[in-house]
Amino acid sequence: MNNFIKKNRIVGRTVLIMVIFGVFFSTILEFVYTNANPIIIKSEAEAKERLLLQVISKDIYNNDLINSFIKIKPNEKLKNKEVIKGYIAKNNNKVTAVILETRAPNGYSGEIKILVGIDTKGYILGTRVIKHQETPGLGDFIDVTKSDWINIFTYSSLKNTSQSEWAVKKDQGKFDYISGATITARAVVKAINESLNFFKENKLEMGIDV
Amino acid sequence: MFKAAVIDGLWKQNPGTIQLLGLCPTLAITTNVINGLSLGLATMFVMMIANSSISPIRRFVPDEVRVPIFILVIAALVTIVDLSIHAFAEPLYKALGIFIPLIVTNCIVLARVESFASKNPTLPSFYDGLFMGLGLCFVLIILGGMREFLGQGTLFSGFDLVFGQSLSGLSINFFDQYSGFLLAILPPGAFLGLAFLIALVNWIDQKN
Numbered sequence: 001m002n003n004f005i006k007k008n009r010i011v012g013r014t015v016l017i018m019v020i021f022g023v024f025f026s027t028i029l030e031f032v033y034t035n036a037n038p039i040i041i042k043s044e045a046e047a048k049e050r051l052l053l054q055v056i057s058k059d060i061y062n063n064d065l066i067n068s069f070i071k072i073k074p075n076e077k078l079k080n081k082e083v084i085k086g087y088i089a090k091n092n093n094k095v096t097a098v099i100l101e102t103r104a105p106n107g108y109s110g111e112i113k114i115l116v117g118i119d120t121k122g123y124i125l126g127t128r129v130i131k132h133q134e135t136p137g138l139g140d141f142i143d144v145t146k147s148d149w150i151n152i153f154t155y156s157s158l159k160n161t162s163q164s165e166w167a168v169k170k171d172q173g174k175f176d177y178i179s180g181a182t183i184t185a186r187a188v189v190k191a192i193n194e195s196l197n198f199f200k201e202n203k204l205e206m207g208i209d210v
Numbered sequence: 211m212f213k214a215a216v217i218d219g220l221w222k223q224n225p226g227t228i229q230l231l232g233l234c235p236t237l238a239i240t241t242n243v244i245n246g247l248s249l250g251l252a253t254m255f256v257m258m259i260a261n262s263s264i265s266p267i268r269r270f271v272p273d274e275v276r277v278p279i280f281i282l283v284i285a286a287l288v289t290i291v292d293l294s295i296h297a298f299a300e301p302l303y304k305a306l307g308i309f310i311p312l313i314v315t316n317c318i319v320l321a322r323v324e325s326f327a328s329k330n331p332t333l334p335s336f337y338d339g340l341f342m343g344l345g346l347c348f349v350l351i352i353l354g355g356m357r358e359f360l361g362q363g364t365l366f367s368g369f370d371l372v373f374g375q376s377l378s379g380l381s382i383n384f385f386d387q388y389s390g391f392l393l394a395i396l397p398p399g400a401f402l403g404l405a406f407l408i409a410l411v412n413w414i415d416q417k418n
Contacts, residue, residue, distance in 0.1 A: 010272075013272065014272050014274055017270065017271070017279075018278065018279065018282075021283070022282065025283065025286035028286060028290070029286055029290065032289075032290050032293050032294070036294060036297040037293075037297075039297040039298070040293070040296050043297065043300045044300075047304075135395070138392060138395070145368070
C-alpha cells in the first residue's frame with residue numbers, strides 16, 4: 001500500500017511538472033505569435049506586391065492593386081483548386097492590365113504556380129514563377145533569380161502565336177527550353193497558354209470590352 | 211573547458227563527420243554554399259539557446275520524462291526562431307523555408323541537450339551548443355561548396371538573396387559553358403560527398 005502511494009506521488013509530480021512546462025511555453029509562444037503575426041502579414045503583403053510589380057510596370061496603373069481584384073472560381077484553365085484573386089490594374093479608373101495566377105500541375109516534381117500579367121489586348125506583359133519544387137540546378141531555371149528564361153513569354157499573345165506554336169521547340173513550338181529539363185518547360189508553356197485562353201473567355205468580367 | 215568544447219565541437223566530436231547526427235537536413239539542403247551556411251547558422255543558434263536554457267532547469271526535470279520536456283523546450287524555441295525570422299527577415303525565411311521547423315527533429319540538438327546540457331552547468335553548455343553548432347555549420351558549408359562546384363560550376367551564388375543585394379558580386383562562376391553535373395546536386399551526391407568528407411577526416415586522424 002505504501003508502495004502504491006509512493007508510486008502515484010511520482011506520477012502526480014511528473015504530470016504536474018509537464019503541465020507547468022507546457023503552460024509556461026504555450027504562454028511564451030502565444031506572446032511571440034501575437035507580436036510577430038501582424039508583421040508577418042504585412043511583410044507577406046509587401047512581398048506579394050513586389051511580385052505583382054514584376055509582371056506589370058508601375059507606370060501603367062495608379063490604383064491600389066492589392067485591393068483591386070475579382071474572385072476566380074476553380075476552373076479547368078487556371079487549374080486552381082480554391083477561389084483565387086485576379087488582380088485588375090487600372091489607370092484613372094480605366095482597366096489597363098490584369099494579373100492572373102495560373103498553375104502547371106505537371107511539373108517534374110509537383111505543381112508550379114505562375115503569375116501572368118496580360119494587357120487589355122491579350123499580350124503578355126510579364127511572367128513570374130512564384131512557387132515550384134523543380135530540381136535545383138536543373139529545373140529551377142524557370143525561377144527568375146536563377147535564369148531569365150521566364151521572360152521569353154513577354155509580348156506573346158494568342159494572336160501572334162498560334163495554338164500549335166504554344167509549345168517548346170522540341171515539340172515544334174516557338175519557345176526555347178533547357179535540354180534535360182523539357183518537362184518543366186513544357187508544363188510552364190502550357191500553363192501560360194491556358195492563362196491566355198482563360199483571359200480570352202473571361203475578359204468581359206474583368207472589365208475589358210475590346 | 212572552453213578549449214575542450216572547441217576541439218570536440220570542431221573536430222574530435224564533430225556532429226557532421228564523427229557523430230553523424232542530424233544527417234537529414236545535412237544531406238537535403240547542402241546543394242550550395244549559401245543554403246548550407248544559412249541552415250548551419252540557424253541550427254547553431256537553436257543549439258546555443260536550447261543548451262543554455264535547459265541547463266539551468268535541469269534539476270527540475272524528472273528523469274522519467276526528460277525527453278518529452280526537452281523536445282517541448284526545443285520545439286518552443288524553434289517556433290520562436292521561426293516566427294521571428296518570418297517576421298523580421300522575410301528573404302531568409304523564403305530561402306530556408308521548411309528547414310527551420312525541421313530543426314526540431316534534428317537529432318543533434320536533442321543529443322547535445324540530453325548528453326551534455328542536462329548534466330553540466332550553463333556556461334559550458336552554452337559553449338558546447340555554440341561549437342557543436344559551428345562544427346556542423348562548417349561541414350554544411352564544405353559539403354555545400356563541393357556540391358555547388360561540381361553540380362553548377364559556381365561558388366557562393368545566391369548570397370545576395372539572403373544577405374542583401376550588396377553581396378551579389380561574391381558569386382564566382384568557374385566555367386563559361388558548364389552543363390552541370392546532376393549527380394552532385396541530387397541526394398546521392400550528398401551521400402557521396404559526405405562519404406568523401408568522412409574518409410578525408412579519418413585519413414587525417416590516422417596520419418596523426
